[in-house]
Amino acid sequence: MLILISAIALLTGFLLGRARAMGRENASVRNQMELWQRSFEKRFYSILEYASIGMASVTLGGRIIEVNHQFSAILDYLKEELESASLEDICHPDDLALNLFNIDRLIKRFTDACQLESRYLTKDGRTVWVLQTISLLVSDQGTPLHLIIQIQDITERKQHEHALRENEYRLRTMLDSVPARISYWNRELRNEFANSGYEEWFGFTPEQMLGRHFREVIGEERYQANLSHIEAVLRGEPQLFEREFTDMRGISHYAQITYQPDISGGQVRGFFAQVTDITQRRQSEQELRKSEQLFRNVLENAPIGMALVALDNHFKQVNQAFCRISGYTWEELMSLTTSDITHPDDNQSYQAIVQRLKDGEIDAYEIEKRYLHKDGTIVWVQLTASLLRNESGKPYQIIKQVQDITERKQLEFDLERQAHTDYLTGLANRRHFLELAEHELAHVRRYGGDLAVAMLDLDHFKNINDTYGHQVGDIVLKTLAALCHQMLRNVDVIGRIGGEEFAILFPETDMQEAHEIVERLRIAIARKDVPTAENGAIRFTASIGIAAYTPSDTGIDILMSRADKALYDAKMTGRNRVAQAESGP
Numbered sequence: 001m002l003i004l005i006s007a008i009a010l011l012t013g014f015l016l017g018r019a020r021a022m023g024r025e026n027a028s029v030r031n032q033m034e035l036w037q038r039s040f041e042k043r044f045y046s047i048l049e050y051a052s053i054g055m056a057s058v059t060l061g062g063r064i065i066e067v068n069h070q071f072s073a074i075l076d077y078l079k080e081e082l083e084s085a086s087l088e089d090i091c092h093p094d095d096l097a098l099n100l101f102n103i104d105r106l107i108k109r110f111t112d113a114c115q116l117e118s119r120y121l122t123k124d125g126r127t128v129w130v131l132q133t134i135s136l137l138v139s140d141q142g143t144p145l146h147l148i149i150q151i152q153d154i155t156e157r158k159q160h161e162h163a164l165r166e167n168e169y170r171l172r173t174m175l176d177s178v179p180a181r182i183s184y185w186n187r188e189l190r191n192e193f194a195n196s197g198y199e200e201w202f203g204f205t206p207e208q209m210l211g212r213h214f215r216e217v218i219g220e221e222r223y224q225a226n227l228s229h230i231e232a233v234l235r236g237e238p239q240l241f242e243r244e245f246t247d248m249r250g251i252s253h254y255a256q257i258t259y260q261p262d263i264s265g266g267q268v269r270g271f272f273a274q275v276t277d278i279t280q281r282r283q284s285e286q287e288l289r290k291s292e293q294l295f296r297n298v299l300e301n302a303p304i305g306m307a308l309v310a311l312d313n314h315f316k317q318v319n320q321a322f323c324r325i326s327g328y329t330w331e332e333l334m335s336l337t338t339s340d341i342t343h344p345d346d347n348q349s350y351q352a353i354v355q356r357l358k359d360g361e362i363d364a365y366e367i368e369k370r371y372l373h374k375d376g377t378i379v380w381v382q383l384t385a386s387l388l389r390n391e392s393g394k395p396y397q398i399i400k401q402v403q404d405i406t407e408r409k410q411l412e413f414d415l416e417r418q419a420h421t422d423y424l425t426g427l428a429n430r431r432h433f434l435e436l437a438e439h440e441l442a443h444v445r446r447y448g449g450d451l452a453v454a455m456l457d458l459d460h461f462k463n464i465n466d467t468y469g470h471q472v473g474d475i476v477l478k479t480l481a482a483l484c485h486q487m488l489r490n491v492d493v494i495g496r497i498g499g500e501e502f503a504i505l506f507p508e509t510d511m512q513e514a515h516e517i518v519e520r521l522r523i524a525i526a527r528k529d530v531p532t533a534e535n536g537a538i539r540f541t542a543s544i545g546i547a548a549y550t551p552s553d554t555g556i557d558i559l560m561s562r563a564d565k566a567l568y569d570a571k572m573t574g575r576n577r578v579a580q581a582e583s584g585p
């Protein structure tokens with residue numbers, strides 16, 4: 001009501017003042033005025049009471065005298081509750097001081113009214129943002145009477161503004177944390193946005209970038225270099241290119257640049273620029289290329305064969321040395337697998353070890369194996385294989401290094417043969433014969449079966465030597481070896497165990513069979529002509545003792561010594577004959 005009265009008082013005061021000034025102050029006018037005053041009173045009362053703006057009449061000391069409906073509605077109070085409250089009760093504590101300061105300025109007449117956004121508290125403590133106008137009501141004499149406070153609820157707008165600011169803040173924080181320079185340029189090439197990345201390279205903060213021309217930011221030279229891309233993006237064509245450049249600190253970078261047009265309604269309004277530092281990527285790409293080149297060079301020029309093989313055994317890459325070793329061309333090998341060139345006898349064991357590698361049981365292996373050269377010959381190789389894994393540790397290829405060791409292998413075989421063989425006759429030497437015989441005896445003792453041994457000694461060999469010479473004696477020895485080879489089975493082992501002493505091992509043979517065989521051999525020997533240069537053909541004979549295995553032959557020496565005894569008997573009973581050993585030691 002006081003607001004109303006105050007407003008009417010102001011208005012009637014104004015009208016009466018005007019009437020006085022016009023010199024027409026008389027009773028009828030005064031009456032008329034009072035009528036107006038009453039009429040206004042009624043109309044303003046309803047207008048102000050139900051105005052959409054909250055209004056309050058407040059004493060100069062801050063006590064609320066009267067509020068309209070909207071004022072109490074905004075603050076969620078009953079009108080009566082507010083009319084006994086003070087400004088301190090409803091102002092937000094953080095805004096109270098400013099409000100009191102402004103009221104003080106009004107009272108001191110430094111200003112007529114003050115408008116500001118301020119926070120109030122509702123009855124239940126909620127914060128309400130209002131647009132607040134405070135004005136001072138003064139008497140005719142100019143004495144301050146009351147304060148009139150008008151408030152408009154702007155909480156929703158403030159919340160939107162706050163949300164917008166939050167979003168902007170988040171977006172900028174996000175864009176500032178992106179490891180790239182991001183900016184927006186309008187058609188006039190003036191900057192409208194830039195993240196903080198530009199400062200490091202070009203020396204401009206995002207704020208300093210705003211409104212600057214593209215040329216000014218990146219410099220004339222770079223601007224000219226990029227002009228064709230700028231023109232293209234302004235035609236609506238997205239751009240992607242790379243540039244090497246030095247930043248303001250003298251550090252050189254390799255950058256990938258994208259320009260994305262901002263098109264609206266078919267018109268290019270501007271473009272987004274994104275500059276990504278790809279220096280490290282470029283360096284690692286270059287290093288990778290270098291190491292790949294190096295690897296290729298090493299592979300190609302390596303003196304040993306090298307091959308990259310897929311897990312399905314297909315060749316993926318081979319060098320010249322590998323082609324030489326295998327006899328196949330690069331193209332041929334690319335359609336072959338390692339099994340295709342592996343000797344069939346080695347393939348099974350080879351595949352087994354490759355499988356262990358693929359299964360991750362082992363990371364590398366080294367073996368000697370046989371390849372089949374394209375021309376069908378056997379190539380012995382020493383092969384070293386290592387598993388290659390991808391970045392996630394999964395096996396994906398095998399790298400193989402292959403050395404041709406055929407010559408070395410041949411030498412080894414020759415040496416081994418020499419170590420086992422009698423140089424004159426080519427038969428097994430004493431040591432090797434004993435090894436084989438011992439092995440055979442162990443087999444029989446374990447699994448059962450027959451085994452016989454014959455000891456053979458040339459008769460009066462000394463006479464042959466003495467009569468025809470040592471050379472003829474050698475020929476006789478070789479002739480005997482050849483005859484044995486000719487007449488005995490492949491499984492029989494023949495050894496020269498002394499000067500003119502020989503031993504023959506007959507696996508799976510009993511005494512009777514052995515006897516028949518050596519008897520035939522004895523006859524053949526006796527009938528064999530040995531041609532000599534000076535004396536025509538000569539003949540020689542041999543005495544043979546045989547022993548068949550019995551369980552009491554616990555070692556080959558026992559079995560052989562029984563055969564030796566029989567040989568002695570054969571010698572003693574006239575030579576050129578076969579004698580059987582008694583069974584048992």
Ligand SMILES: Nc1nc2c(ncn2[C@@H]2O[C@H](COP(=O)(O)OP(=O)(O)OP(=O)(O)O)[C@@H](O)[C@H]2O)c(=O)[nH]1
Pocket residue numbers: 424457458459460461462463465469470471472473474477498499500571
């Ligand atoms: N030509 C030649 N003679 C050898 C070789 N090794 C041993 N002899 C000879 O073989 C002869 C063996 O003679 P003896 O042990 O007396 O036996 P033998 O003359 O055959 O008489 P019996 O065995 O009793 O029939 C010796 O004269 C040896 O020099 C050899 O490699 N070449």
